[in-house]
Amino acid sequence: MKLSTKISVCILVKNAQNTIKECLESLKSFDEIILLDNQSSDDTLKIANEFKAKFNNLKIYSSEFIGFGPLKNLAINYANNDWIFSIDSDEVLEYQALDEIANLDLNPQNIYALPRKNLYKGEWIKACGWYPDFVLRLFNKTQTKFNSNFVHESLEAKNLNIIKLKNGLRHYAYDDISTLIEKMQKYSTLYAIQNRAKNSTISKAVLHSVWKFIRDYAFKKGFLYGYKGFVISLCNALGAFFKYAKLYELNHQMPSVSLIITTYNSEKYLEQVLKSILNLDYLPNEVLVADDGSGVATKNLIEKFRAIFPCELKHIWQEDKGFRAGQIRNKAINIATSEYIIIIDGDMVLDRNFILDHLKFAKQKQLLQGSRVVLDKSQTDLLINGGGYVSEFKTLKSKRNSILSKLIYKSSGIEASFFKKRDFIKGIRSCNMSFYKIDCDEIGGFNENFIGWGREDSEFVARFLFSGGELRRLKFFGIAYHLYHAENSRKMLESNHQIYLNTIKEKRVKWR
Structure with missing residues (x-):
């Protein structure tokens, strides 16, 4: 399917060898794909270059880590088109979503949000705060950009309309407990660095984590997914604890x-x-x-x-x-x-x-x-x-x-x-x-x-x-x-x- 509007896809990648091929295959119809690599050490770039040999719409760049918001804005700067579709390297654009985008009458004053299916060990989890999950992904770069957050970056949507699409993305969120813990540690550390100016206490960390587990496991129905729901809810709670605990520790760390x-x-x-x-x-x-x-x-x-x-x-x-x-x-x-x-x-x-x-x-x-x-x-x-x-x-x-x-x-x-x-x-x-x-x-x-x-x-x-x-x-x-x-x-x-x-x-x- 060929899109009538020229849209540039922007992807950040780092060590995404397990998902990048399927991700790129779902984007072949777009006019341009900007892949910004953040110092991958696995076969991510090898796979990307194999795809590039077949499809000339892929352009590969590299950068050290400067924060997710600044990295995404850097990728946007490399794009030739005003319309940008932002996607993560562990996401796949579903065919129905591609068809829906092709039939849109794109308006620069709109930001288009896509629903995302978050998968744990291949199962779509409709609980634990993972559902519903709409993400802002299609926008005109002359009207907006990402904020400068190190982590939990988002599009600046002030004075713009948010339009929700019916079809969206398949997200390979976590393969197992190890990847859950690994990402929890990474994002909680980045949160602490980003929010160093804010105050935190250990009691705040404990209260947030306890409430997060109760909310995700009980009120957000994590219990319906057996051990998976329990593990996800527990790791969500630990993420809440560690981001506030790390912030407390960072703010009380003595300088040399x-x-x-x-x-x-x-x-x-x-x-x-x-x-x-x-x-x-x-x-x-x-x-x-x-x-x-x-x-x-x-x-x-x-x-x-x-x-x-x-x-x-x-x-x-x-x-x-x-x-x-x-x-x-x-x-x-x-x-x-x-x-x-x-x-x-x-x-x-x-x-x-x-x-x-x-x-x-x-x-x-x-x-x-x-x-x-x-x-x-x-x-x-x-x-x-x-x-x-x-x-x-x-x-x-x-x-x-x-x-x-x-x-x-x-x-x-x-x-x-x-x-x-x-x-x-x-x-x-x-x-x-x-x-x-x-x-x-x-x-x-x-x-x-x-x-x-x-x-x-x-x-x-x-x-x-x-x-x-x-x-x-x-x-x-x-x-x-x-x-x-x-x-x-x-x-x-x-x-x-x-x-x-x-x-x-x-x-x-x-x-x-």
């Missing part, structure tokens, strides 16, 4: 973290910092010492600790040309291999919960300012001389408090709109700061035009906010103890402050 320590000729302080890292309850993936030109004593100290360190310890050094904290931090950030960056100074001794506290509140487009507990000279001397521990220096600021920390975190958000009324955010200190590396890369890192102490951290935060990010504070969490020392020279503060003000005035995102 690089801890960067800025130092300059302060071996006795750096030693205390490195010792505190050895006592952390949750270790970073790597520690990078960002060295702004220290001598050999610092190098030797790092080598000494590298032999006993529980994670990778890297020494990033630059020549001593004055205070260039921004430049050495950028070098360390560029070398860092983790998703999340925590920056401290080489005089900040860490509470044992320090890393985990930062990670618990970590979010993209968010910069965290951690807590700093300032030690006096006597406390610092006691610590350096081995006569005390930071846990002994009890103050209100050093006490971890989950409730207060969450309250302050939620109420402390600052965005770029802050600069409409004021030009300076108090309490910004890069000696205890964290953010996602991708967000830092977006603004070009720290401003290397700053020479000497002052405002390089505030300017970094300002550009972070102008990029669409926000600042939030950790109090009573993310605690680090600042060792006493003489203050840095402030002779460059005035000129540095002017650089900062220019960034505010021009609302800069990148410093160069």
Whole structure:
């Protein structure tokens, strides 16, 4: 049968050797068949090329997996005709449906839905939520396309009419329990990735799965199909459980973290910092010492600790040309291999919960300012001389408090709109700061035009906010103890402050 209207068929395939031949045979009457292969490793392409040798309407393309919605839109882009018939590689267009399509007076304002017969081990299952099953498959690409969903993609049908046909597709859904479980695992994983911005709980996963089984087995009459109905209903329920459970797990998965320590000729302080890292309850993936030109004593100290360190310890050094904290931090950030960056100074001794506290509140487009507990000279001397521990220096600021920390975190958000009324955010200190590396890369890192102490951290935060990010504070969490020392020279503060003000005035995102 030859169709009067030119229609392009679009098929995605991956390892479909058992069904692709019958699928293609049912499509011979169409003007064009676009087959987009997603890295098949079986005989799918061999079978497709054998079909192509007999029928020149088949065109074969390939792509890596970019999500089902984007893949289907890519296949549509390869099509020469405006009318598109979308079919899966495990589906067969029934002859009666082909005859019905041939007699349609196609209207671009319509999307045509076909009924689908879902088969399990060759039996058409009219239960378990598998029936009735209408799928949108015939449409005009000038009027609509697929959404960008990774999984459960669908046509954008707004302002278009949906016309249901009487005849449709035979769908070889599952051959056995193994394929049911395999697809359930695949689709639940893709669901979690696609919906990562949504919240989920284990109780939600349990409730959804229990209801899904009751609905499909009892209300949707799965019990009428014996063990097949039970297996399908159970796997449907497990799919519901795993997609919400995987989403929960994905949202609570800790990112990899690089801890960067800025130092300059302060071996006795750096030693205390490195010792505190050895006592952390949750270790970073790597520690990078960002060295702004220290001598050999610092190098030797790092080598000494590298032999006993529980994670990778890297020494990033630059020549001593004055205070260039921004430049050495950028070098360390560029070398860092983790998703999340925590920056401290080489005089900040860490509470044992320090890393985990930062990670618990970590979010993209968010910069965290951690807590700093300032030690006096006597406390610092006691610590350096081995006569005390930071846990002994009890103050209100050093006490971890989950409730207060969450309250302050939620109420402390600052965005770029802050600069409409004021030009300076108090309490910004890069000696205890964290953010996602991708967000830092977006603004070009720290401003290397700053020479000497002052405002390089505030300017970094300002550009972070102008990029669409926000600042939030950790109090009573993310605690680090600042060792006493003489203050840095402030002779460059005035000129540095002017650089900062220019960034505010021009609302800069990148410093160069």
